[in-house]
Structures are given as structure tokens and as C-alpha cells.
Amino acid sequence: xxxxxxxxxxxxxxxxxxxxxxxxxxxxxxxxxxxxxxxxxxxxxxxxxxxxxxxxxxxxxxxxxxxxxxxxxxxxxxxxxxxxxxxxxxxxxxxxxxxxxxxxxxxxxxxxxxxxxxxxxxxxxxxxxxxxxxxxxxxxxxxxxxxxxxxxxxxxxxxxxxxxxxxxxxxxxxxxxxxxxxxxxxxxxxxxxxxxxxxxxxxxxxxxxxxxxxxxxxxxxxxxxxxxxxxxx
Numbered sequence: 001x002x003x004x005x006x007x008x009x010x011x012x013x014x015x016x017x018x019x020x021x022x023x024x025x026x027x028x029x030x031x032x033x034x035x036x037x038x039x040x041x042x043x044x045x046x047x048x049x050x051x052x053x054x055x056x057x058x059x060x061x062x063x064x065x066x067x068x069x070x071x072x073x074x075x076x077x078x079x080x081x082x083x084x085x086x087x088x089x090x091x092x093x094x095x096x097x098x099x100x101x102x103x104x105x106x107x108x109x110x111x112x113x114x115x116x117x118x119x120x121x122x123x124x125x126x127x128x129x130x131x132x133x134x135x136x137x138x139x140x141x142x143x144x145x146x147x148x149x150x151x152x153x154x155x156x157x158x159x160x161x162x163x164x165x166x167x168x169x170x171x172x173x174x175x176x177x178x179x180x181x182x183x184x185x186x187x188x189x190x191x192x193x194x195x196x197x198x199x200x201x202x203x204x205x206x207x208x209x210x211x212x213x214x215x216x217x218x219x220x221x222x223x224x225x226x227x228x229x230x231x232x233x
Contacts, residue, residue, distance in 0.1 A: 007032045007108050010055050013081045016132045020124055028118060028125075032108040043085075043099040043107070050088025050095055052109040056080050059105030063097045064188065077102065077189065087136075089115050090129070102185065152200045155190050157209065157227040160219055167221070174211060174218035 007029040011017040017025055032055070037043060043054065043061060054061075056078050063076040063084060075097070078084040088095050089112045119125040150158075160177065169175045179186065187197040204210045209223035 003034055003108075004029050006057060007055070010057060010081050010108065014055065014083055015135060016083055016086065016128055017125070019128050020122075024122060024124065028110075031114045031118070032110050035107045035109050037101045037105045037107065039101055039103050039105075041101050041105075043101065043105075044095050045098050046095050048095045050085070050092055051112055053083060053086045053089035053112070053115055054078075054099075054107045054109050055083050057106040057108055059101060059103040061105060061107075062100050062102050062185065062188075064100065065097050075189070077185075086132070088112075090133075152190065152192050152196055153203050154228055155192075156197065156200045157204060157224045159186075159190060160204075160210070160217070161221065161224050161228055164219060164221055164224075169219075169221060174220050177217045177219050178215065179217070 004026075008026055011025050011029055011032075012022075017028060020028070034057070035054075037059075044050075046065065058080060061078045061084060063078065065075065076084070078099075084099060085095075087093075089110070092112065119129050163177055163179065164175055167175045183197050183201075184194045187194045190197060192200075201210065201212065204224070204227065205212060207223060207227065209220050209227055211218040
């Protein structure tokens, strides 16, 4: 499969480009360029000039903010088919977060100038940009609300439900879930410490919402949903 076909397939599944016609998506795909990074490499750092947006072809990229005293808050992990770096690509302002690879990564990048020309000349893409940014804002608001207002077991239950992506268990069964990152990385995503996340996992396990093995969780979506409700606070 050619790079163009791969990028076309990835873009068609993104929130930003997915609603476009097939010809528009194919035209957009021609402007993306492949880039590879080893595990632990920085794609960009906070304060860098914003030159590109990215779609993940393979691997995972952590987006995080580091305070002056060295504390880090990971607020998102971009996996295959997901975009990141789009805000800077739109307004040209310096990057507001660090993007660091959690695994070996294959990315496809789009130059900011090409992106701006693309969405300013295609009415359908302009509408998609506005809708996409509104969804990002809502997601960020919900995430900040979760960190600020809800106890860790509720945040963890909500995170696991999001990771399950609507999968349901057969009667008497649980849904297997491979998170793909460590407890330390999970703690950064939830705005907590690793020991506290381990304690929260134990609480969910004691409630029958999950069962832990060495490499995965087995989840009961119904019980996770009960814990995730605000009434649980």
C-alpha cells in the first residue's frame, strides 16, 4: 500500500478530515510527509514554533505540560489515526505543550502553510475545523473538570470507560483491555501519583469493576459506569 493510500485511510477516520468527500481527502493526503521517531524522542517542545500538524500512523505520542518546578501533567495520548499539533498549525503561535513518543512512532506531517491554504479554500474543511476545535475545547473542559472536581476512582473509571470505546461484556464476562502504557503514564494522564493510581485500581478491583493481570485489565463496563457517575462522589 502506498503512503498516499495509508494517509488517505488515516485521514478518513479523523474528526477533522473524515467528513470530507473522497476527492478532497485524497487531495489533502498528497500534502502529508512521513516522519519517524524512536521511543522517547520529542516531536516538539513547549515554546517551539508551530510548523506542522501530525496524524499518527503507528505508535503513541504523549502530550504534556511541565511546570517550572518540574512537575508534569500529561493530558492526552495520541494513538494511531489521531491528530495532534492542530492548534499551533492553525494560529502559528508557539507550542503550548511537549509532544514525546511513548513508543517508536511513524507520523505523517502537514505543513502549516499548506494546511491554512487547504482549509481557507475548501468550505467543507473550514466547517470541519470549527467543529473540531469546539469538540477539543469541550474535551479539555471535561478533562479539567475531572481532575479538579472528582475523586481519583471516578476519574479512573471514566478513563477506562473511554478506553473501552463502548465495548460491552457478555453476561457473566468482562471485557479485556490492554492500556498500552505504564501505571506511571496513567498517573500523569489522571493528574495523580503512581501509588494513588495503584490504590484506585485496587478500589475498583474490590468493587468488582475490574480484575487485574500482569499485562491487562478485565473490565465490567456496567460497574465502571456506576462508579463514574457524579452521584458516586
